[in-house]
Amino acid sequence: MAEPLFLLFGMLLCGLLLHIMSQHGATVNKSSKKPNFIIILADDIGWGDLDVNQPKAKTNNTPYLNLMAEQGLRLTDFHSPASTCSPSRAAILTGRYGLRNGVTHNFAVDSVAGLPLSEVTLPQLLQKAGYYTGMIGKWHLGHNGPYRPTNRGFNYYLGIPYSNDMGCTDIPGYNLPQCFPCGRYGLEVFRLKKNVHKGCYSKVGLPLIENSSIVEQPLDLWTLTEQYKSAAIRIIHNAREQGKPYLLYLALSHMHVPLAPPLPSDLPSSTYHSDDVNVYISSLQEMDNLVGAVKVASDDTDKDNTLIWFTGDNGPWEQKCQYAGNVGPFIGKWQTSRGGGSAKQTTWEGGHRVPTIAYWPGRVPANTTSSALLSGMDIFPTLLSLAGVIPPSDRHYDGIDATNTLLHGEQNGHEFLFHPNSGAAGTFGDVQTVRTGKHKAFYITGAAEACGGSTGRQQLHDPPLIFDLNYDKSEETPLDVRSPEYQAVAERISRQREKLLWDIATDKSVSTADYSKNKAAAPCCDPKQAVCRCHMQG
Ligand SMILES: *[C@@H]1O[C@H](CO)[C@@H](O)[C@H](O)[C@H]1NC(C)=O
Numbered sequence: 306m307a308e309p310l311f312l313l314f315g316m317l318l319c320g321l322l323l324h325i326m327s328q329h330g331a332t333v334n335k336s337s338k339k340p341n342f343i344i345i346l347a348d349d350i351g352w353g354d355l356d357v358n359q360p361k362a363k364t365n366n367t368p369y370l371n372l373m374a375e376q377g378l379r380l381t382d383f384h385s386p387a388s389t390c391s392p393s394r395a396a397i398l399t400g401r402y403g404l405r406n407g408v409t410h411n412f413a414v415d416s417v418a419g420l421p422l423s424e425v426t427l428p429q430l431l432q433k434a435g436y437y438t439g440m441i442g443k444w445h446l447g448h449n450g451p452y453r454p455t456n457r458g459f460n461y462y463l464g465i466p467y468s469n470d471m472g473c474t475d476i477p478g479y480n481l482p483q484c485f486p487c488g489r490y491g492l493e494v495f496r497l498k499k500n501v502h503k504g505c506y507s508k509v510g511l512p513l514i515e516n517s518s519i520v521e522q523p524l525d526l527w528t529l530t531e532q533y534k535s536a537a538i539r540i541i542h543n544a545r546e547q548g549k550p551y552l553l554y555l556a557l558s559h560m561h562v563p564l565a566p567p568l569p570s571d572l573p574s575s576t577y578h579s580d581d582v583n584v585y586i587s588s589l590q591e592m593d594n595l596v597g598a599v600k601v602a603s604d605d606t607d608k609d610n611t612l613i614w615f616t617g618d619n620g621p622w623e624q625k626c627q628y629a630g631n632v633g634p635f636i637g638k639w640q641t642s643r644g645g646g647s648a649k650q651t652t653w654e655g656g657h658r659v660p661t662i663a664y665w666p667g668r669v670p671a672n673t674t675s676s677a678l679l680s681g682m683d684i685f686p687t688l689l690s691l692a693g694v695i696p697p698s699d700r701h702y703d704g705i706d707a708t709n710t711l712l713h714g715e716q717n718g719h720e721f722l723f724h725p726n727s728g729a730a731g732t733f734g735d736v737q738t739v740r741t742g743k744h745k746a747f748y749i750t751g752a753a754e755a756c757g758g759s760t761g762r763q764q765l766h767d768p769p770l771i772f773d774l775n776y777d778k779s780e781e782t783p784l785d786v787r788s789p790e791y792q793a794v795a796e797r798i799s800r801q802r803e804k805l806l807w808d809i810a811t812d813k814s815v816s817t818a819d820y821s822k823n824k825a826a827a828p829c830c831d832p833k834q835a836v837c838r839c840h841m842q843g
């Protein structure tokens with residue numbers, strides 16, 4: 306009876322099953338799809354610059370990052386692998402300490418080489434695994450020939466070769482663009498080229514590089530943020546259109562001097578300097594805005610398949626005073642009371658504890674924090690693990706796979722984390738400080754300049770100074786050397802330090818960076834052109 310009805314029922318059931326199956330298929334595809342990665346690396350940012358790291362301060366400078374933290378995981382005990390630029394970036398991209406990858410201090414404008422070519426980089430491995438890899442921003446790992454980003458694993462590059470205060474700037478190391486009142490050189494060039502931005506000369510002699518060509522020089526700091534933003538959004542959309550998973554490494558100029566926040570449009574430029582503290586805050590807000598735009602672009606395209614990892618390359622550049630960031634409670638009192646800085650270039654907490662957020666809707670639990678002891682070196686093994694890529698086994702790595710901390714609330718981090726000397730010449734890269742649990746031991750102190758110009762005397766410590774960070778965040782009072790607590794920790798730390806040094810000494814894949822210089826190695830579209838300002842005018 307009613308055969309047609311039966312048939313109809315069968316068809317319906319079949320359709321339903323197909324529907325369920327196709328839905329199921331999509332789910333399977335989704336989870337086996339390789340995730341996208343966005344690494345956002347801020348420059349010289351302070352742990353305390355992130356509002357949510359210091360709720361009591363009741364600041365509202367980083368609303369987009371606060372939101373990202375509320376929708377993701379805030380890592381409160383996360384450390385840049387070094388306390389200065391090139392070594393930190395090299396360690397992030399290789400998962401190895403500077404003593405292994407060879408990069409122990411900064412490259413210069415006229416450096417011939419960069420990150421040793423024997424090193425294998427994260428983008429290189431992801432690119433090989435089918436990723437589209439794009440980089441925007443400051444590279445600082447070599448700007449010539451084979452050392453360029455596009456030869457180290459990136460499909461695309463737009464950015465500046467080193468820090469925004471380096472190279473052909475009018476006044477090297479300056480803090481603000483030369484607005485009115487201009488410095489001598491700024492005024493001269495201002496008259497020469499009539500390059501006006503709201504009455505200011507806003508360009509620096511740096512080259513902006515796309516892939517391997519200079520596309521702008523001098524560079525306009527006021528348009529750089531917009532250029533980075535639109536390039537980042539373009540990369541996210543293009544990768545999506547190509548149907549490829551992608552890595553976007555966005556290495557911001559913020560918060561490194563010179564700071565060039567938007568000028569209040571109705572303000573005569575001569576008043577620009579009158580409220581200097583606001584310059585840093587305006588820049589911070591500008592950076593936060595940029596991060597927000599990247600997050601929105603990512604949310605609009607492949608939201609539940611994209612991990613955004615925000616962190617910093619080292620702590621604030623304290624000698625820049627009101628143009629430097631906020632270290633929060635990590636003020637390094639032992640050092641500051643003896644003169645000298647305790648942030649960037651040092652291994653006091655302010656030098657390497659950086660604001661860090663991992664955001665991945667649906668995968669990283671929302672509104673959570675973790676105090677696992679982690680490092681920028683962990684980005685390398687973690688992203689590779691999430692992408693299902695196994696790094697070459699012919700070398701030793703120092704980063705750990707933090708997948709379970711990110712996705713499953715596990716609290717295990719490094720049992721021992723070593724902080725390299727990033728400030729005292731002669732011993733660059735050496736294990737200066739060792740962290741284990743709540744304890745931190747110093748073998749060397751000193752070296753960085755404080756706001757005001759004083760520099761602490763460089764000192765070796767044998768036995769080491771040991772602080773209890775749970776109880777003494779400002780690193781003020783070391784433990785009594787005779788206490789049983791000190792004895793036990795010192796013994797463990799010393800053994801582990803020896804172990805690491807031995808491991809490095811016997812690591813056959815240790816690289817050596819070539820730090821030689823040559824004037825011709827400075828990138829410049831035309832050294833004879835005044836506008837390039839590779840040579841100071843006047
Ligand atoms: C799912 O994966 C299979 C095999 O990898 C592929 O052929 C198919 O096109 C994918 N489906 C979707 C909707 O992406």
Ligand SMILES: *[C@@H]1O[C@H](CO)[C@@H](O)[C@H](O)[C@H]1NC(C)=O
Nearest residue numbers: 455460461462515516517518
């Ligand atoms: C940069 O390189 C990529 C990859 O080779 C290429 O698609 C793109 O067109 C290049 N861009 C420029 C401006 O040369």
Ligand SMILES: *[C@@H]1O[C@H](CO)[C@@H](O)[C@H](O)[C@H]1NC(C)=O
Nearest residue numbers: 372374375376671672673674
């Ligand atoms: C996030 O957590 C905090 C503190 O645990 C809580 O006050 C806040 O309401 C939470 N926010 C959301 C969006 O759940």
